[in-house]
Amino acid sequence: MNVVSGDVAVIVPTLRRPESLRRALLSLFAQGRVADRVREIVVVDNDPLGSAAATVSDLSADSPWPLLYRHAPRPGVATARNTGLQATDAPLIAFLDDDEAAEPHWLHALLDALENCGADVVFGPIRGQAPDAADWIRPYLEAFFGRSGPVHSGLIDHPYGCGNSLMLRRTALPGPAPFDTASDQTGGEDDALFAALAARGGRFGWAAEAWADEFAPAHRATLAYALARAFAYGQGPSQTAAARRDWPAVGRWMLIGAAQTLAWSCAAATYLLIRSPRRAIAMDRTARGLGKLFWMKGLEPQFYGTRELARLNASTPA
CATH class of the missing domain: 3.90.550.10 (Spore Coat Polysaccharide Biosynthesis Protein SpsA; Chain A)
Incomplete structure (x- = not known):
């Protein structure tokens, strides 16, 4: 170069x-x-x-x-x-x-x-x-x-x-x-x-x-925010395949997502019962699996742009 x-x-x-x-x-x-x-x-x-x-x-x-x-x-x-x-x-x-x-x-x-x-x-x-x-x-x-x-x-x-x-x-x-x-x-x-x-x-x-x-600012340093982002990350592979109209790949990612959701949701339920800190990771993996399944347009969480601006406006004292 x-x-x-x-x-x-x-x-x-x-x-x-x-x-x-x-x-x-x-x-x-x-x-x-x-x-x-x-x-x-x-x-x-x-x-x-x-x-x-x-x-x-x-x-x-x-x-x-x-x-x-x-x-x-x-x-x-x-x-x-x-x-x-x-x-x-x-x-x-x-x-x-x-x-x-x-x-x-x-x-x-x-x-x-x-x-x-x-x-x-x-x-x-x-x-x-x-x-x-x-x-x-x-x-x-x-x-x-x-x-x-x-x-x-x-x-x-x-x-x-x-x-x-x-x-x-x-x-x-x-x-x-x-x-x-x-x-x-x-x-x-x-x-x-x-x-x-x-x-x-x-x-x-x-x-x-x-x-x-x-x-991470305080409003993002929460489990709810991280799980929403994890769901969006999970949507990525399925959405990328759909954008290419590679429907076999979409189906493959959805099958992977279904398996992840089943396995990790069971683990998350167990960790929740015993109050283990590992429940956060299990819930994260469950959310990523769900994202691969529910990748369709209109189901994407919104984190930026007008949504973030509305949050900032709401948190600003009048």
Whole structure:
């Protein structure tokens, strides 16, 4: 790969999380060994009120690289990501979510892995943090919001999510709006993107040293939220097969889901009776199995966009 000075843009989508956004940006300002690689940091404000503008303005003088602000007033995770891409022409795109904080050599580790393994996209590990969760469920939630992978960097056979990733724009992010805005409210925009990349022969990589922390806010650090997300994750394989009109694969995933649901629901009932902390994992696996069975459009839980904005509005004092 030809290295061009200032060839990386870091995109940070955000929705009304000023303190979390500040933490994420300060972690980016502290990145080492990449001074000549970063072209700009792009903050995409997905709040119709433009509430992140003040945070970006306050921190702009502290940024070692241009800190750009873009307003995407239509709430939606895919819309926010597309808006960030339209703000930069950098050939390499890194994504860091606004609830994440990167370690000082995060970006260097992503770049090193991308260049050494020849992947189109590389992902880094995530430590989940759920400080507000109840003691019995905290280990499950921190694993749920975290991400683990191989001990060493290299090619992997499946993708992860966009948060904590680096992409070769030319191959992984084709066109002006590569994220499907039909996923604005439900998420999964990265699943569709990476499924299409895999179909084109794209390759995925793992950057074992590119650590970031993900801080689950209090309203997400609950069993109910995690199970809804687990159900949505379970829907992914069936929905991907249905989008390809591969009905035998849909049937296969539904059979797998039925088996998972039966086995894990029995385990969950047992763990509930004895009040074992393992009940959270068993309920998670049950939810994923149900998702494979009930994958149909209209049954997707909504976590982003207008749903998240409505929750934020409801929690704001009048």
